[in-house]
Amino acid sequence: MIVSKTPYRIPLSGGGTDLDFYYKKNNASLLSLAINQYVFVSLLERKIDDNYFIQTSSTQFTSKIENIKSDLVRETLKYFNIKEKLHIATYATIPTRTGLGSSSAMVIGLINCLKKFKNLKINDNQIIKAAYIIERKKCNLYGGWQDQIISQKGGLTQISISKDQKIRIKKLTIKSNIKNIIENNFLLIYTDVKRDSSKVALSQKNRKKHIMKYYDAIKSLNKPVISALNNKNYNNIAKIFNLHWSYKKKLSSKITSNNINDFYRKLLKNPNFLGGKLIGSGGGGFILMVVKNKKKSTSILRKRKIKYLEFKIENNGSKILRNWL
Structure with a gap:
């Protein structure tokens, strides 16, 4: 079993400037903070089973990846071309849909589990980009880049995004x-x-x-x-x-x-x-x-x-x- 621990975040200033309609015109700049509240994702291969077993806010068995009800789980598995049948479960220390970046934290945590499971050669920036694409493009959840960045990087972090989508991430020393x-x-x-x-x-x-x-x-x-x-x-x-x-x-x-x-x-x-x-x-x-x-x-x-x-x-x-x- 592989278990990941991923922090939630609090935007301190500049939040929302990472939305594409803004930064593509005026550049984004924001300050965000990871806190000690988390989502945990567990992953285990079901070697002698023909079903995926998915436990999020509901429980599901299904033999086909296309039938997984959780959009985020389904599209993450499809994005990384996962063929193995898996047991995936998520646990959160706070409720979802409360403004702390829970969806992004879950996707980031799942990607890190898959990275370990498949020995994927991907770095932090590639993980952040993959999570953004899965959420924003595959699942059509409109939003910015902040949540994925902070969940992967942690700390007190300055983020800037240029008009041509070049992202600069600077973790600040916490005095x-x-x-x-x-x-x-x-x-x-x-x-x-x-x-x-x-x-x-x-x-x-x-x-x-x-x-x-x-x-x-x-x-x-x-x-x-x-x-x-x-x-x-x-x-x-x-x-x-x-x-x-x-x-x-x-x-x-x-x-x-x-x-x-x-x-x-x-x-x-x-x-x-x-x-x-x-x-x-x-x-x-x-x-x-x-x-x-x-x-x-x-x-x-x-x-x-x-x-x-x-x-x-x-x-x-x-x-x-x-x-x-």
Whole structure:
């Protein structure tokens, strides 16, 4: 059995500029962070069986790869021309469709399992590109490059994409002051709403002529975020996140809702909650919130029965945990 462990991610700034309609015109630039929440993928060859056994959100036996119901699993196996019958199972530490890049993490994890199983000679960049093609082209899940990159690379990472799709990836050194502010003053607060990220992102593409200026503004926040992190200035980060959120809400009517806006406003009424933004494509999932005092903030959330997630930085990308073949 081969088991992979792949981290989820949080976009800190510039998220969405990695969508093709934007970077092909204005270049992309963003800052993203891998966290200690994961998807695990296990793979085992079924040597004396004629069926694939697939366990994701549902369970399926099928003799033909074309009949596998999970689009991501099916298209990944087809992409790498897998002929062997396999048992593939996925396990996640958080719910899917919550804005943390779960689909990409699963595909990246499965590719790394197949790399080990078939002894494929592919490097990080080839894995990232394959995952992008599988998700965006084969499964028609509209989105950018950020999720695949962070799941494979991990850490705190700057990503830039040129108009001709040349991708530059730079992992930043995580100094103690950056680590402290992220792990002591950041919380993920769950809106209790799931959404289809592809539909939210596609709604923006359909309005691209009207929203380029907002993405320009979002991209301009990269340097201020890095500066505030280096200076351990959580008040400035909160202000930047609030500004980011004000721009993001103008991208599409699917980004937010009255319930989410009310939820966010009620949080900010307490002085411990300084500012934040809905992460991922929008529409639901988690709010990345900057807090003044983490202990007091989590106590307030528990009293209000609001779900939240504390997290740490994950500096490693997808990796193989076990190989029992």
